[in-house]
Amino acid sequence: MKKISIAFVLICALISSTAIAQAFKEKYRPQFHFTPKANWMNDPNGMVYHNGTYHLFYQYYPDDKIWGPMHWGHATSKDMIAWKEQPIALYPDSLGYIFSGSAVVDKNNTAGFGKDALVAIFTHHDPVQEKQKTGKHETQSIAYSLDDGKTWTKYKENPVIQNPGITDFRDPKVRWFEPQKKWVLTLATKDRITFYSSPDLKSWTRESEFGANEGGHGGVWECPDLFPIKHEGKDIWVLIVNINPGGPNKGSAGQYFLGDFDGKTFTSNSKETKWLDFGTDNYAAVTFSNTGDRNILMGWMSNWQYANQVPTDPWRSANTIARELALKTVGKETYLTSVPVKELDMLNTTGFSLKNVKVKAQLDLTDKAKNKTGLFRLDFTTKNTADFSIVLANEAGNELIVGYDKAKNQYYIDRSKSGKIDFEKGFGEKHIAPRFATESNIPLTLIADVASVELFADNGLTVMTDIFFPESPMSKLSIKSVSGINVDDLKYTVLKPSME
Structure with a gap:
């Protein structure tokens, strides 16, 4: 038995070292940042914590390592560090490609799909309508999972939000607003943000818009996020807006606003344009849902300026490490801070x-x-x-x-x-x-x-x-x-x- 045990340990060690050596043979393959095994990835989507597992969905094109018809890829992790790639979660359909969005845990079964159902909210992008230049080629749809994200069913009455005629109308980020017992959806609408609310994730009411005269406008606004952080005894609401191009060092980047949100309207108290990250490779960054008091951010570690050209093979793109967010006041100005999550210590x-x-x-x-x-x-x-x-x-x-x-x-x-x-x-x-x-x-x-x-x-x-x-x-x-x-x-x- 002892000899068998030693042999078994040696074999396991050999397999492990061989796997690591193989990974390093793939030139430029990150070793502790998530990358798909092959082909194209961009924006992180639907990031949610559920039943002890972190779910990462992402914009994925499984047939080439350049951008193409978008799917939702899927990976899972117990610690946000070691990720396991899962089967594709959402495929394109008659309503279009599956663009960016978010996912929530419907704890109170507001949508009627089931208690604790995972509900994904995403943009359908119709390439046919886009060519026809109707201005209505992007709509918002939902899907649900009753088996911890393994399989997904698209809602039969999609889309749940029709497009009023805005060419860039996408990337819904949804959160529960407890004071008014409703869902709030933050949507990128060309050069501003539009807020919607719903009691059930199906029927949505337009509430307000923000940003026509605030922040950077060097490009299209995309991938927003809205959440509160407690600071000096009160909640300050953080609105993240990714922008492409127009970043502080060219290309794509993420800006943010600090202020108040009453369930209908966001009011900014920011006196300057603030940036999540001054490097060029943290885009489409948003937070995980259902993580309690922790606000954990992850972004796409690339830039639209060169994302399709980077010299990696057989994959393109990685994600940043997960970062814990907080606020800090310096003089009269308050800033968002981000540091590596403690799980990285492993x-x-x-x-x-x-x-x-x-x-x-x-x-x-x-x-x-x-x-x-x-x-x-x-x-x-x-x-x-x-x-x-x-x-x-x-x-x-x-x-x-x-x-x-x-x-x-x-x-x-x-x-x-x-x-x-x-x-x-x-x-x-x-x-x-x-x-x-x-x-x-x-x-x-x-x-x-x-x-x-x-x-x-x-x-x-x-x-x-x-x-x-x-x-x-x-x-x-x-x-x-x-x-x-x-x-x-x-x-x-x-x-x-x-x-x-």
Whole structure:
């Protein structure tokens, strides 16, 4: 028995290591961000927590790795880290392609499909009507599942919201509004947001609209979200609006507004256009439903500027890691913060810590890290005394630089020498982000996967997400500062792949 047990363990270890090795053979395949096994993915859809499982649906085209007739792909996870791809949930039909939307748990059986039914609310996009230029080619429909999301039945009387003649009329995000015992639907309608309400998810009443004269209008408004966060003893409502193009560093991005919502009208108290993420690769970001007091955001880790051209095969696109949202007031302005969910700690393996380290010119951490995969998390705090940069590099001479410019009070990510950049003329650029915090210390978290970095500065006040395509793993790491900085605390953690 003992020999059999040892052999069994060795076989399991071999299978596991072989699976990991195989994954790394697929150049640029993220190791702890969700990607479909093959073909095209964009917006996360229908994200919901139900019976101990997180469900992620997503825009999916199963026949090619460029955008095509949209389906809802499906993946599940117990922790938002290790995802298991499931069969396609929703297919195109006579009403059109299945565009973006959301999902809720109908705890009170308001729709009559069954107590605790999962109900998906999505946009039907009719390509025939689109060609006819009727302006009515996008409508809102629902489907329901009574077996924890395994199978779905489309409502026979779809669509539940007809189009009044708005060319971009899509991406419904639904939540329960307890004070008035009704569902509220937040819809992107060309260059603004329109709110609807319903007692039963079937019959909807138009309530109000927002945004004609607020926020950024460099492109079409898409993928909205609306939810409250408790801050300093009261609820502040957050309205997320993704926009394409018109982001702060070109292409697609997500903006947000803070204010009040009374079940009918959203009133913004924001004095400036605010951005969820100043990198170029966090789009269509929305929150999970049914997560209690936690507001957990996940986005599509790409940009419409180059999404169809990125050099990955046999898949295209990944999602960001899940992020926990909160609010923080700096002076007279309040901002949305986002930090990695605590579940990410399950990927921690080896690492090291340093305290009170002076960095003059360069601190090379490569030998100490002993990390050939380039998967890591770096947490450190430094006094705001001078410029500094964190440099990821490899044997091929590729460099991705993440840094802080003191004179401009800006963070940045420079991917101009990060590897393959020639697939799109605007890809290999330096992206900048303002610093909002006023404290002298800079706390910073950097999370690196095979082909992405996610920067959370000042406890999530400034966030940047960028993808990149190095010729080999970024196994070298150093911190540089010409003038010199003092790093108070530094923690480096090697992250393991998350694979199911």
